[in-house]
Amino acid sequence: MAAPLLQLTGIGLTFGGTPLLEGVDLMVSAGERLCLVGRNGSGKSTLLKIAAGLVEADSGTVVRKPDATIRYLPQEPDFSGFGDVASYVEAGLGAGDDSNAARLLLEQVGLRGDADPSALSGGEARRAALVRVLAPQPDILLLDEPTNHLDLPAIEWLEGELAARRGALVLISHDRRFLTNLSRVTVWLDRGRARRSERGFGAFEAWRDDVLAEEERDLHRLDRKIVAEEHWMRYGVTARRKRNVRRVAELQALRQTRRDTRRAAGSVAMAAAEAERSGTLVIEARGLAKRYGAEPVVADFSIRIQRGDRIGIVGPNGSGKTTLLGLLTGALTPDAGTVRLGANLEMASLEQRRDSLNPDWTVKEALTGGHGDTVMVGGKPKHVVGYMRDFLFSPEQARTPLRVLSGGERGRLMLARALARPSNLLMLDEPTNDLDLETLDVLEEMLGDYAGTVLLISHDRDFLDRVVDTVIVPDGGGRWLAYAGGYSDMLIQRGDDVRRKDVRTAARKTAAAAAPQQPKPVPAKAPRRKLSFNEKHALETLPDRIAALEAGIARLQAVLADTTLYARDRAAFDDASAAITAAQTELASAEERWLELELLRDEIEKS
Numbered sequence: 001m002a003a004p005l006l007q008l009t010g011i012g013l014t015f016g017g018t019p020l021l022e023g024v025d026l027m028v029s030a031g032e033r034l035c036l037v038g039r040n041g042s043g044k045s046t047l048l049k050i051a052a053g054l055v056e057a058d059s060g061t062v063v064r065k066p067d068a069t070i071r072y073l074p075q076e077p078d079f080s081g082f083g084d085v086a087s088y089v090e091a092g093l094g095a096g097d098d099s100n101a102a103r104l105l106l107e108q109v110g111l112r113g114d115a116d117p118s119a120l121s122g123g124e125a126r127r128a129a130l131v132r133v134l135a136p137q138p139d140i141l142l143l144d145e146p147t148n149h150l151d152l153p154a155i156e157w158l159e160g161e162l163a164a165r166r167g168a169l170v171l172i173s174h175d176r177r178f179l180t181n182l183s184r185v186t187v188w189l190d191r192g193r194a195r196r197s198e199r200g201f202g203a204f205e206a207w208r209d210d211v212l213a214e215e216e217r218d219l220h221r222l223d224r225k226i227v228a229e230e231h232w233m234r235y236g237v238t239a240r241r242k243r244n245v246r247r248v249a250e251l252q253a254l255r256q257t258r259r260d261t262r263r264a265a266g267s268v269a270m271a272a273a274e275a276e277r278s279g280t281l282v283i284e285a286r287g288l289a290k291r292y293g294a295e296p297v298v299a300d301f302s303i304r305i306q307r308g309d310r311i312g313i314v315g316p317n318g319s320g321k322t323t324l325l326g327l328l329t330g331a332l333t334p335d336a337g338t339v340r341l342g343a344n345l346e347m348a349s350l351e352q353r354r355d356s357l358n359p360d361w362t363v364k365e366a367l368t369g370g371h372g373d374t375v376m377v378g379g380k381p382k383h384v385v386g387y388m389r390d391f392l393f394s395p396e397q398a399r400t401p402l403r404v405l406s407g408g409e410r411g412r413l414m415l416a417r418a419l420a421r422p423s424n425l426l427m428l429d430e431p432t433n434d435l436d437l438e439t440l441d442v443l444e445e446m447l448g449d450y451a452g453t454v455l456l457i458s459h460d461r462d463f464l465d466r467v468v469d470t471v472i473v474p475d476g477g478g479r480w481l482a483y484a485g486g487y488s489d490m491l492i493q494r495g496d497d498v499r500r501k502d503v504r505t506a507a508r509k510t511a512a513a514a515a516p517q518q519p520k521p522v523p524a525k526a527p528r529r530k531l532s533f534n535e536k537h538a539l540e541t542l543p544d545r546i547a548a549l550e551a552g553i554a555r556l557q558a559v560l561a562d563t564t565l566y567a568r569d570r571a572a573f574d575d576a577s578a579a580i581t582a583a584q585t586e587l588a589s590a591e592e593r594w595l596e597l598e599l600l601r602d603e604i605e606k607s
Contacts, residue, residue, distance in 0.1 A: 005068040013194035035171045038189035040408030040436040073136040077129035079117035092132035102135035122149035123317045140168045151317040176462040275346035275422035280602030287337035296478030310454045312468035319474045348423035359403035391416045407434030424452035432460045500554040502541035542594040556580040
């Protein structure tokens with residue numbers, strides 16, 4: 001088997017107190033697609049920086065293949081010292097790299113090379129940073145939250161670009177759909193340790209739950225053993241002295257093991273403070289219009305929103321999502337049209353910008369408004385430390401300035417502020433930014449149990465599918481259309497993604513305006529689409545093929561689980577490794593084809 005391109009062995013790192021990383025191993029081979037997952041603060045970004053050579057570990061070794069090229073995408077790109085975007089991007093190229101590739105990628109993401117980096121928006125800065133690491137075609141891409149600040153069209157473009165590349169990937173992301181579509185191996189950082197699964201992120205959550213359940217069973221058995229030994233100490237010390245001394249030492253060792261056990265971090269105790277029920281009609285909008293300059297942002301938009309509805313607003317950056325949300329809630333005045341708000345509405349909102357709070361405030365001041373030690377949660381006082389614990393902040397962080405909090409911690413703090421206020425209408429602008437997967441799970445459950453109405457803007461496709469029952473998307477020229485269901489349901493009804501449909505609609509309108517007006521011919525009725533024989537056969541046989549591939553992969557994983565195989569039979573190890581890679585590739589292709597045919601059959605049956 002070929003040597004790995006990158007290998008980290010026994011990595012240890014401590015920033016005072018509990019070690020952040022303890023004996024962590026990470027191996028990346030050519031063409032491998034690996035996702036790095038874990039709670040906020042578990043050390044994912046730090047481990048990626050160690051792999052990139054930006055941070056030095058306290059212990060362990062880092063071995064990089066000498067001729068392998070590595071590029072690292074940080075969460076916050078640094079544009080200092082660069083006069084334009086082109087010079088920033090070209091600084092990431094190696095001696096033999098083609099600068100034309102960088103210019104082509106800049107065009108694809110809609111950026112000008114002569115643009116001033118200091119004037120870029122968050123999404124534009126992220127696209128420039130992506131071009132810098134993608135253009136050299138490196139052997140290994142280390143990507144830390146690559147979808148942050150990107151809109152849905154950009155995320156889908158990036159997903160396709162990465163899927164087509166042959167180099168190795170190491171991904172950190174909170175976007176489930178992105179990780180599921182791209183990863184083939186999962187490394188879970190938890191309490192300083194790393195666990196590796198030879199399956200993609202789609203299988204991670206079930207695997208994680210099994211591991212945690214087994215840990216709880218082991219801990220329970222340890223507790224029972226300690227109780228039994230303590231009972232012997234009190235009532236059974238009648239044997240020989242040597243045996244007594246040995247058992248006393250064993251009991252002390254058991255107690256030390258119990259003290260040293262690092263339990264899994266708890267879950268966020270997230271609950272929205274609910275006000276009295278609103279009226280059945282929450283918002284009624286008729287003929288809304290809003291323009292900035294010559295371009296219409298919203299044109300002739302009407303909708304009725306009732307109590308309990310979950311509305312998601314999606315679209316490219318700059319399409320007017322936040323403007324539409326402001327019009328619907330009365331925060332902005334429309335140029336035309338009317339908005340009627342229902343009776344007894346109590347609104348609470350979460351801003352998109354996490355840096356809108358004073359960075360010199362402490363966590364306590366941000367939650368209490370700088371007054372006293374209590375937070376008003378649902379109109380009732382609660383001690384600030386208790387409320388902080390609900391959102392996984394330690395008591396010691398009460399006096400921590402906001403400027404030193406991580407992105408995930410700032411996200412949890414903003415949620416804590418928003419959810420403390422009694423409401424029956426929640427307005428959430430990009431609520432998933434920087435949240436870890438476990439906190440996302442709790443947020444989804446909370447929104448599912450929330451009795452009021454939810455309006456949210458998000459670029460997280462999986463989150464939209466799990467939470468909303470209606471999706472509003474732009475259709476060009478300021479027009480917005482509402483589709484029943486989640487994001488995937490919208491794509492099926494729309495027949496395309498958000499970006500291409502928007503561009504195609506605008507092109508049709510431009511062509512229609514330029515063409516001379518002629519009588520419209522009556523279109524002939526198109527013949528109804530049917531599944532071909534091959535498509536029907538594939539639909540019937542693919543499930544069995546998928547099951548057989550999964551069984552074969554499981555058998556090969558059992559073979560490779562033998563830690564002595566490599567030393568005992570190198571040829572068998574290489575054959576099994578090659579076979580499992582081929583089987584996983586075939587499985588991904590079969591699953592994709594089956595899903596494509598199922599969607600086609602569903603569309604035909606509805607037509």
